[in-house]
Amino acid sequence: MQTRFSYGGDEHIFAEVAESMSLEAFFKGLFITNAVRDAKIKGVTEICPANASYQVKFDPDQIKPDDLLAELKKLDSASEKSAPVIKTRIIEIPVLYNDPWTHETLMRFRERHQDPNGTDLEYAARINGLDGVDAFIKAHSSAPWFVSMVGFVAGLPFLYQMVERQRQIQAPKYLRPRTDTPKLTVGHGGCFSCIYSVRGAGGYQMFGITPMPIYDPNQKISYLRDFMCLFRPGDIVKWKPIDRPAYDAAVADVDAGRFAPIIRDVSFSLTEFNNDIDAYNRKLEGVLHGH
């Protein structure tokens, strides 16, 4: 992987680690952005890791663009030597798949979809060669997902499925973007799932909804009091399919300030993961549920 650097005007350096998405490219970007943060380079104002790329914003009145570029290239080549291990968190996200709210929305925007006669779940199951909606939900929720980028809007995680490429779920975006998506919709576009942190426009296929808020600008929700966004790049997510009574109970818990998400510290090794993906994922799930 040879990183391609470009200036984004006079205030940004944009670095494409790889054109294609892979955990290797994501890890390299995460390592370099961590190294840039640790290096505390004068004049650097924003450090943004993305899926297979990253971006650094700087003040050219404090550091010459060419000097910063040279620093980044140095860190980039040093990253080749570091072991791909990170200390991170695994977070369980309850999901009501096939819920009434995304269903109402996807029916409202049916003419913008590839398959006007079905639902997003039915379509995604078919094009991924899975036998119906239940099989699709199983495929979507059985392995964990990496938060490979946070952004688009405040606190929205892009999630990358932790399975071999041939098993990864893929689905195109809507033909034309919707003007509405329910808040906390679990969506999917390309090879990425996401959770819509706010209500608004969107183009991803809609599979379900979580009762668990992930962004709270008022910082009233117990686990968002320290910071208003839940996710950080590098977090690992495990979906937990729930039914309607469990969804309603979770919403009531959130409203009453009782909802306690399951979040555990975990260390992740890309090498060990690649050696035996299913076994490693079982181990991660063990961390989540304390066994």
Added chain:
Amino acid sequence: MAIKVLKPGLATTVQDLGRPGYYHIGIPLSGGMDRHALAAANLLVGNEQGAAVLEAVFMGPELEFTDDALVAITGAELPPKLDGEPRETWTSFKVKRGQKLSFDFLKQGARGYIAIAGGIDVPLVLGSRSTYALGALGGFKGRKLEAGDELPIGKASASVKDGRTVAKELRGLPAGMPTELRVMPGLYWHRITEMAGIGFFGDTWKVAPEADRIGYRFKGGKPLEFVPREPPFGAGSDPSNITDACYPYGSIQVPGGTEPIVLHRDAVSGGGYFMVGTVIAADMDLIGQLQPNTPVKFVKVGMDEALGARKSRAELLSKLRSALP
């Protein structure tokens, strides 16, 4: 002291110079789209240049003052009226308790900045008073103003005279037709053909109706032709797709190769469309003053010109500051 919002205007928001440091989790800078005009309005009333002001787009609000105040309107030519009597833009004037500030129709530009001595005293959120409406964050209750809102005003620190004014040549507004926006090509420039690149800089574009704080869309130029490729895994099948990446402020994405969108202060922080380059920082203020249908040309520059333009823009504000009595 407070001001009462009688009529909110079209989309009037509280803004300061922005909220750096949170783009990596999708929270953009926000802040005034025309930072020079925002700073000028503050300096005219004796505030720090980054105090919170009101940014009014296309149409001014109607405000009632509960106390005496010193006020200045800069940016767009959005003519102020005090109890129906005309006042000058780019000039500080006194408002008496109980008086109403309203605005005539927009004559030029797009965004007016209303500074009040003491600044709009909404709470700091992540270090800034700016409104990020998409995330319901900051400003006044995280949203644009509504009739009935009461905005708290801080205590004026310095007592400055009314009637201070900014000379035309120090206002830094877009000049000339078409408006020229300087662009550093880069990012995914290699995705389009050489002819498409020539067309991009050669064509005259027009500001589309979809132009807001997130981004400005342009239309009227030739569609861009792509260099053929196998879609990389994760990018999507459209030739304008990339594996979702960060978007620089000022970056120019062209979904489907048809209508360029320049991201501005409330930018979406990333996504899956390729970008041809980035509008230089010195010209971002100009975009904030463009009305729909304004003709625009993108002008190709390199880093040295971008840094030169940046220096000139900073000097403009220093000159403005030292010219004030």
